[in-house]
Every structure is written in structure tokens, then in C-alpha cells.
Amino acid sequence: MPDHLSALQLILAGDPALFAIVRLSLGVSIAAVALAAAVGMPMGALLALTHFPGRPVLVVLLNAMMGLPPVVVGLALYLLLSRSGPLGTFGILFTPAAMVVAQTVLIFPIIAALTRQTIEDLWAEYRDELNAMHVGPIGRMTTLLWDARFSLITALLAGFGRAAAEVGAVMIVGGNIDGFTRTMTTTVALETSKGNLPLAMGLGAILIVLVLAINAAAWGTRIWSQRLTG
Template identity: 75%
Template sequence: MSEGISAWQLVASGDATLFAIVRLSLAVSLSAVAIAVVVGLPLGAVLALTRFPGRSALIVILNGFMGLPPVVVGLAVYLLLSRSGPLGELGLLFTPAAMVVAQALLVLPIIAALTRQTIEDLWREYRDELTAMGVGPTGRVATLLWDSRFSLITALLAGFGRAAAEVGTVMIVGGNIDGFTRTMTTTIALETSKGNLPLAMGLGLVLIGLIMAINAAAWGVRLWSEQRAG
């Protein structure tokens, strides 16, 4: 009970250490989601609208990667960015940039796979109209992505949830360095093991609050769009 009260006091007082960790976590997760969106949305749309040999296998692989073990991704990025790795000269290992790369690789399959399903369903409704209008492949992708933008919010939320909740991947490539690469989830794990429950619980409350707030905002945007359409 006393730990819970202390956690609330930390959050309410605007503890500098706590909110520095929150800022870093948000910067890393939002950057990773942004990268995954830039790549995943068009990738999913193209996969939904084109037919080619091996497409079914690619879809199966993409869907399978949605459940990719985070520690495997972390290990792969670690090997790429280590001094003996092909990208070791960049010096990105144990930096926030490495964490962004790792989280983006985790989020990308989720956004691409959900986008493919959404666009494929919408294409069945729009196919005749867009074909009759002579809209080319690029125009189809752009049109369907725009018209499904509110439905795709679900994909973005799923990606952000995966990124924000990640522990193993960011710990492997970020090193959990105090004041530099320590995120909410890695701090919660560390401080719990040390017995510092107020800080761990305070960060847990902030993390839950952020996810709930983002979901509520997305839900509000979707309701607003449906009301306008109606």
C-alpha cells in the first residue's frame, strides 16, 4: 500500500528522473512506429493489390513475423551493429538509435500485415470503380490508403503497443544505460529486481496511462470520422 502511495507521489510531483525516462521511451517508440509506418503502409498495400509468384508464401512469412520473438530481433540487430558486424563502423550499438532500429523491425511486420488485410478488403469494394476510372497501381495504393486511414489507426496502435511494451530487444541493443538508453520497461524490470517498487510502479502507471490515452484519442478520431461520413 505504501509503495502505491509513493508511486503516485512520484508521478504527481513530476519527478525529473521518472519523466526523463518517459521522454526517452516515447521518443524511441514513436520514432520506431514512424519508420515502420513509412515502410509498412505502402508495403502492405502493394502486397494486397498485386499478384505474383510466391505472394502467398510472402504473406505467410509476414504474418509469422508478427509474432517474431523480440530477443531474436535484438540479437540480429546486435550482431549487425557490433564492432565485428557489417554496420559496426556506424557506432550505433548501445544508443537510442539502435533501439529505434530494433523496435522498428518488430513493429514493421504488424503494420504491414494489418495494412495488407485492410487494403485487400477495401479493394473488393473499390475494384470496379477504380478499374473503370483507369486508375494506375500508384493511384490505387494512394487512394485506398487514404480512404482506409481511420481503419489503419488500429494497425498503428498495435505497432505502438508492441514497441512501448518491449523489454528484451531494447535491453540487448541499448544496454539499459542510466540516463542514456534506459526506457520505462527496462527501468521497471531493473527497479523491481532492486526492490525499488515506487519508481517501478510509478513508471507502470505512466505507461498504462499513455497507452490508454493514445487508444482513447484514436477511438475518438474514428468516431468523429464515422459521424462525418454519416
């Protein structure tokens, strides 16, 4: 990325390197949200609807894991994915795939914990009605997940926000390789270290605007579809 240009000039000029970085950032974060949701939502719902010994411990653990330090997750995955590590044969260290894995690990607890809370609250409301309709365990889970869909969007957004804003883990497992694993946040970190503070700030502003736009779009969708379905 040319050093002498400001972030605004890069946008106006349609700088391809900038767009590649934005595309990678969004692609990695969205993939991580999708993966974390595919696992975290059913797991959160399952945790909300089942009772077993040790469940409170699991709930507390899951809630605490929402605050996992990204650097620690990055380091742990680095050791796992390293060619000298147990998962080294996959050779995904320093690739976007590794970044997706890291972000998935980071946001899975957020999505699972928020889903559990949402589903548990909704279950309190729906329990009698669903029992009266003789809805089985699987049906309960799918019904509650579907009926909580508008609240769950917030869980997805929380996960997306964390993924998009995170720098510690993707820096370690992605390596911040120019044109390959360089994301918005690692670029901001790099430009800061080059003393290029205006460009770093400008890129930061772009990131914030993007996250804001995605949240606004999701919110709008929620309002609109809620009006349609109640």
C-alpha cells in the same frame, strides 16, 4: 531515480528523471511507428494489390513475423550493430537510434500485415469502381490507403502498443543506460531486479495509463473524423 519514493510521489513531484524516461519511451516508440508505417504501409498495400509467384509464402511469412520474439530481434541487431559486426562503423549500439531500429524491425511486420489485410478487403469493394474510373496502380494504392485510413489507425496503434510494451530488444541494443537509453519498460525490469517492487509496479501503471491515453486519443480522433468524412 530515488529508491525511497513511490511512483505516485515521483509523478506528483514532477521528477525530471521520470519525465526523461517517459519522453524517451514515447519518442523511440513514435519514431519506430513512423518509420515502420512509412515503409510498411506502402509495402502492405503493394502486397495486397499485386500477384506474383511466391506471394502466398510472403503473406504467411509476414503474418508469422508479427510474432517475432523481441529478444531474438534484439540479439540479431546486437550482433549486426556491434563494433565487431558488419554495421559496427555506425556506432549506434547502446544509443536510442539502435532502439528505434529494433522496434521498427519488430513492428514493421505488424503494420505491413494489417495493412495488407485491410487494403485487400477494401480493394475487393473498390475494384470495379476504380477500374471503371481507370485508376492506375499508384492511384489505387494511394486511394485505398487514404480511404482505409481509419482502419489503418488500428494497425498503427497495434504497432505502437508492441513498441511501447517491449523490453527484450531495447534492453539488449539500448543497454538500459541511466539517463540515455533507459525506457519505461527497462526501468520496470531494473527496479524489479532491485527488489523495488512497489516502484516497479507504479511505473508499470504509468506505462499502461499512457498507452491507454494514446489509444483513447486515437479512437476519439477516429470517431470524430469519421463523423466528418463518413
